[in-house]
Amino acid sequence: MPRFKTGLMNGLIDGKGFDTTLVLLSLGYLLVFSAFPLIFNLIMSFQQVDLFSLAQLVRPFVGWDNYRDVLTRPESWPIFLNTVKFVGISLLAQVSVGFALALFFQQSFPGATFLRGLFLAGWIMPALVVGAVWSWVLAGDYGVLNYGLQSLGLVRDKIFWLSDPAWTLYAVIIANVWLGIPFNMILLSVGLAGIPDDLYEAAKMDGATCLQRFTTITLPMMRAQLGAVISLGTIFTLQQFDLFAALTQGGPANASNVFQYWSWQLSFENYEIGQGSVISMLMILFVILVAVVYVRSTRHEQAS
């Protein structure tokens, strides 16, 4: 036995056994916690599932029926468009404002790092809490935002941010942008800090203007960071669930509903679990696409 023990210990220490163990552990983890749920979800999307057959694997197979059912519903196209709008506008605003703030805090002025740290406060708050706070800010009758807008004379009538279908999606986007800016800012700040100062100095001596320095040095040097922020931002935005739950529950009349919230509604409110799985399958496919783009873009960076 002692011999075996030393053999095993040696194996672990000398590297080969250790490596194998690590690989097996992470592979096992991936299989159990990622692959299994994914495959389970995939199977469910082709089955007729209700609450009481949730624990079984063998259920009536319905082919593409669930897909056909969900995708032909009159609400599916508007909800898809909402999802595109939500992701697109959130991402654009988060990245541009985050980038602007990162550039701003890159300037050295008293308290710059401290203030930048303060921005993180928003990001460490749970989205449900953020949602609750924003629902007070955006409330139609007694909300702070309407009060401010009316006092400033910018609007005459109250805007019902959370119950007027023309506004609700934008209300959630505003809250989501606010929530996402700090993350973008910090990640981009790290990138900015990595650009050598002498590049700027040299450019300055050559007479490059501020704008020229930005477009010829900052932007190209930040390509990898921007790619990462955009792909991660897409995934985070597609995961955004709490804000919808706290602010509008996808309403009124689906005006602010998006795929991620709809999928949950189908599965856990309507108990149409097969249909809910269809939506999450479609989202997974899209996220995989984004992930591939992200991985390819960073690989390109490393190679060059």
Place this chain on the structure above:
Amino acid sequence: MNPLKIMFLSALGLSGSWTMAHSAPVELDLWTIDQPGEYHYVMAREFDQQHADITINVRTVQFRDVVNDLARAVATGNGPDVTYIDNPDMALFAPRHLLLDLAPYVRKSDIVDIDRIFPGPLASVRFDDSLYGLPRGSNTLALYYNADMFEAAGLDPDQPPTTWEQLYQYAKALTDSSENVYGLAFSAINSEEGTFQFLPWVQMGGGDYNNIATPGAKRALTLWTRLIEEGLASRDTLIRSQYESTGTFNAGNAAMAISGPWELPRMSEEADFNYRVAMLPVPEKKAKRASALGEGVNTILANTRYPKEAFEFLEFMHANMDRVWNEFGMLPASRVEVKDPNFPQAYAVFDESMKYARTRGPTPEWQKISQTIQQAVQSALTGQVEPAVALENAQLKIDRILD
């Protein structure tokens, strides 16, 4: 169970007392939506004290998780013995034989007389000849109104609106947008609460969950739409729960509110004006009344090991029905005499409304139908679709669901 208690029990058993019937100590698991100190916790503690040989373990489940958790527990065989189920969800469990049929037990019971249970609550537990639970209590809807505002607007506080048309006129007279006062507060939120508020209007108009596009229902939804569009009720009615809507009434920002008896404790503390309660207005004078039926059912899962003891516990709770109003804020679900009710004026109105309270469904497809109704209401209230069209579309969907 500690050894002392076991020794004590076996001593009792040996001495030949009647507790021989439960020679082994019995543990019952109870799932509830209550928090410690509320109904089920109190009932379980009192029952425990009377029955040395039965222990009840109470566990709180979030209201919205009850159905999911129960379904999962039943699938894996880890379910409780006794559980709370919301009344419209009964139809999901009943036809699957997951619940114990209480009919044979009730027939032999001296305590439970199902003829005394109000028709609404009874309809939520009786399926053909089977009885799958006993209503633990009820609630229903009525119209709260601010009598001071009535007087200020020149309306007689002893004559609350009784018809839909009157409700509209009163709401119009009471709305004062310069003071941020709306005529009426109610809830059209896209959750079960929205259906809970709208369905009685459909039922008063001669329809029901499976017949939603009747002329009466269209009139009701048109009236709701006018209330919102003309600013007699806030647009945020679409996102406020009943509790939040009534909060604006308590704060003096709405002159009338439609909600249930659960509001009374808070209202008695927050509202610094003279408020009263009236029955829900009906489509026209002498029209049939209807009201919502809320609250849930005490049920026993079919695979319990102790059906007899579990039923004893249900009987015990049923026998305490006269306490639910004063102590737990529910309306009795059966005809019992409530001595010295709290909020007597409100109690009289709600008690009368209970006679007209109708269950949602029953149908195992309730959740889908409920969501269809919410969508129809919201799409009309936001002006996306005409009320009549919204209800006709909903009817098509409901027909497909029930098909």
